[in-house]
Amino acid sequence: KGEIPQGTQITGQPESSFEGNAGLCGLPLQESCFGSNVPPTQQPKEEDEEEEEQVLSWKAVAIGYGLGVLFGLSIAQVIASYKPEWLVKIACLNKRRNR
Secondary structure (H helix, E strand, O other), X not given: OEEOOOOHXXXXXXXXXXXXXXXXXXXXXXXXXXXXXXXXXXXXXXXXXXXXXXXXXXXXXXXXXXXXXXHHHHHHHHHHHHOHHHHHHHHHHHHHHHO
16 A cells, blocks of 8 residues: 555556556556555665665675785794795795895
8 A cells, every 4th residue: 555656667667557456546547645544655765775785895895805814914824833934935035026
């Protein structure tokens, strides 16, 4: 029951699409909702949904970045503990390239 939402997809439908739904009113139907006791339907706010999706994606990026740094530091610690000569070789190679 209630007013038909006024989105572009729904208002583009022919009136016959809403036959059999006695509680509906508003465009594209001829029955007006003005003066009726039927509360208007709630349309989701697309802006809020998009903003929430952006926040969630940034949270995922931050979590992934943090876990990647933690994993990288852990691997570096393991290598430094067991094979410190590898780190010396890597550091020496970088110094030679910079010259």
